[in-house]
Amino acid sequence: MAWNIVFEPLIPAWTIALLALPGLAALAYAAFRRARGAPLRACAFAVLITALANPTIRQEDREAVPDVAAIVVDRSQSQEIGVRPEETSAALEKIAERLAREEGIETRIVTATNDPDGEAGTALFSALEEALSDVPRERIAGAIFITDGQVQDVPGSAAALGFDAPVHAVVIGRKGEKDRRLRITEAPRFGIVDEPVKLSFRVDETSAGEAPAGESARVTVRIDGAEAATADVAIGRESTVALRLSHGGPNVIEIDVEEGPNELTTLNNRAVVIANGVRDRLRVLLVSGEPHxxxxxxxxxxxxxxxxxxxxxxxxxxxxxxxxxxxxxxxxxxxxxxxxxxxxxxxxxxxxxxxxxxxxxxxxxxxxxxxxxxxxxxxxxxxxxxxxxxxxxxxxxxxxxxxxxxxxxxxxxxxxxxxxxxxxxxxxxxxxxxxxxxxxxxxxxxxxxxxxxxxxxxxxxxxxxxxxxxxxxxxxxxxxxxxxxxxxxxxxxxxxxxxxxxxxxxxxxxxxxxxPDLEEENLSAAAQGGTLTVKRRTMADETPPARVTLPSGKEREVALEEVAPGRFEGTTEAAELGLYRIQQGELSAVAAAGPLNPREFSDVRATADLMQPIADATGGGVWWAGENADDTPAIRPVREGQDAAGANWMGLQRNEQYLVHAVHQVPLLTGPLALILILGALALAWWREGR
Structure with missing residues (x-):
């Protein structure tokens, strides 16, 4: 419940101002002449102006509404590396616990996974926007991101966020992490069968500094699962290999670089290219024994x-x-x-x-x-x-x-x-x-x-x-x-x-x-819409399960059921981005979920560089979580305009918003009371001046 006095003029304010000008002039003249009734006349004039302004006592029945703080948890594939999943969960638990102790704050936990198409990489701010779409911007206390820092949709300015509250980031990982990655620089989209095609790529090894000069790494190239070439290539320099496509239609070319010392992950040690084989000219000799x-x-x-x-x-x-x-x-x-x-x-x-x-x-x-x-x-x-x-x-x-x-x-x-x-x-x-x-x-x-x-x-x-x-x-x-x-x-x-x-x-x-499409014994696979479909064609009456190796290296079996004579199919979830390898006996196949070379794996090292600008622009901060969950910053309430980040604490803005359920109004100066006061003051003024 809240009380206050408000003015609700009976006539427009500018009209009151125009009416007041002659009265003020008359009062000034009376004061100049030192008229004995001038103070009483001023009181009557003040009562008149106040009555026209209509002062009212307003009582509001209010209900305080909590501010909303969002915790955006990065569960993309790069966050599945090493101990990052456990450290992410520990940091989330600690921050959620501290927020629960804060009165007047509603916590929303948003989990962001990979973009289904794999083109956008890690999109945390899109997930934040969707989670807060039903919250008025005046109620947003701030946002806390728990991530490795590899975020591809960071807005360019604080205005693009759509709210005025601090943005904080808790980075999971270690400073100066080392990783080796493979990047395709030039790849053929088409190639003539049995004619050489060139594939160019580059192996980079990054850490706190540049890659050491003179180091090399062994690279293996496979076409449709069969080894086609191996080579020792220099790290940090572009390399080229010549390949031959063995058949018409799609040829899946895989390039793998061996694991480096103390490497963060091997998920980005592989790249995939699909080149369509085109036969130059099929030469056919037709010999007819006689006209018919x-x-x-x-x-x-x-x-x-x-x-x-x-x-x-x-x-x-x-x-x-x-x-x-x-x-x-x-x-x-x-x-x-x-x-x-x-x-x-x-x-x-x-x-x-x-x-x-x-x-x-x-x-x-x-x-x-x-x-x-x-x-x-x-x-x-x-x-x-x-x-x-x-x-x-x-x-x-x-x-x-x-x-x-x-x-x-x-x-x-x-x-x-x-x-x-x-x-x-x-x-x-x-x-x-x-x-x-x-x-x-x-x-x-x-x-x-x-x-x-x-x-x-x-x-x-x-x-x-x-x-x-x-x-x-x-x-x-x-x-x-x-x-x-x-x-x-x-x-x-x-x-x-x-x-x-x-x-x-x-x-x-x-x-x-x-x-290949007309082979009696054929294994193929395709990933679409988060589902991997394995197809097997065989002349046998039954076929064993297929073994699927996920991009992360995990394995699972997929049972195949007969859908037509000699045709078997099976499906499994394809939540991970990257290349799936399917093996059944001597047959093998590969399928790519999302883009062939996902943006998610272009760089998997933990970094604060991408989140720091938006945190600075909103008054927030960026902290490294470390191995101990207690290293996550404490939480303090702050008011708008105050500092929202310190060495070991983060601030969430208190907006003090409320809902009004009922309003009660009582006029302070009713018409009869005002008339009595005005006439009384004028009568006293005349009496005073008549003495």
Missing amino acids: PGERTWRNLLKSDPSVDLVHFTILRPPEKHDGTPIGELSLITFPTHELFDQKLDEFDLIIFDRYKRRGVLPLGYYLNIVEYVERGGAFLAAEGPAFASPYSIYRTPLAAILPGQPTGEISVGGYRAEVTETGQRHPVTAELPGAAKSPPEWGRWFRTIDVTADHGEELMETPDGKPLMLLDRAGEGRVAQLLSDQVWLWSRGYEGGGPQAELLRRLAHWLMKE
Whole structure:
């Protein structure tokens, strides 16, 4: 409850002032003349002016409201280093205990973690703003930050805070901490597969002084988890290594520097770059044994891809055709067998024999060259026609050593819909092929099959009566595929609704050329929205859990559940920023949460430099917590304008705000009372002057 006197004029104040001027002049004249009634007339005039000002006694029923002090606790990843978590908790406990003993202060504890995107680093002032968004600025007593000092959103001025109260910081860590960190200076975003690309980086070692001259550190570079290069590099100088991307699509390049002596943490000893591998030109050799309706299908498919450099030959004039036409009058070129199958064979990424038959065009030695080409890592696709079941079959050449299907000599004729086998439902070439989900599949019929006995390899497609239609196999380091029908072109023509011919042949070609996305045994992972998703593709019926190594070095297991035939998935929390390593048997994968090289780890040494300017601007202070929680400063209440920080104490501003629940007003000078006083004073004045 509070009492005070307030004035609530009955007329505007300027009107009262105008009315008072003549009265003051008359009173001054009367005083000059020494009139006997002048004092009484002055009293009457004073009562009149006071009555117009309307003095009122006001009684307010007040309730004091507490001031609000915020404690912002930094729980970012850099605060998880060493004993910082324990020291942070001890400092928080001590400060909260001391605040609890202060009357009239409400404490709000705000915990700030990493920015979800990882781009902003440690954002403590954003967390403070959100926590105090519902508090009037007049009630804010101050803010206390418990942090390692690596704060990336410190405002540039005190005005930007939005309140007038001291800001204090308690720094967790040690002065002069030593740390080694790796920084990428130039990295490729794209690179041609099997062509060298340059990666530049720098290793810095910081402490209270500069890095010692002449020191070196060992750096290891990995691509997709496999070691690609090692080198001893000078600390404090830019270094460059040349790498080769092994496949198309994303290539994850990791650079690790060995741990230094007495180093604070190894979290920033690693950097990651993702470079997209681009094949310069895929060189494909297509050899058609004879003209047929499906020949143009192959040509159109391969020519539609701008990254494919197609060399196509059709055997129109075999050696046995002798009709007496002079060579000089022929428009057909001679098939360059020696150049293609001897001199430049290794320049091709894929060789396709489309309905090719043995006709004396290629000597047996060239077939042997193809076998050796495949075993060294090449790719061979045979699209078989009726000739495969004849004495002219290419199976009667050295190619039999790599072909998985042996012809029986029979050809099956009659309409049927190709079906994906149980193995094919798991294999990436035919898994989830459009139209294959229903039985029979929703695509057009074929009308011819070359019967074979599958000696080895994987059977992905078959006829309704179980005859093989597509066989895949490995030969040495290379790969081989057989299509046992020459009527896949019917799908491209839209016969009976057509079918996924382009998608099927695209997948088949990419599998032959060892694209990672088409591997049967594949492990991949992606981190998004705080969740790490691990994906496993396998031909097996089950798969063991994956072992995940977190950026901090901790490990956990992730169970994988089957979501489709041959496809398993599992998820786990990805709260830490940085690189996650996933291992399952001989397979490995990596995934980055947040930015590849988080700002949070650019410098993890404790510092007071970033918080000192804002503390000085608001009258606050910065203290180092030390190993003992009792070293945290004491807390004192201060008034606005007073010093808010000392050697071992911090001040919180007392604003003395309150809420008014009710107001009671009583006029001091009512109209009748004022009239009586005025008339009485004037009557006395007249009486005095009449004597």
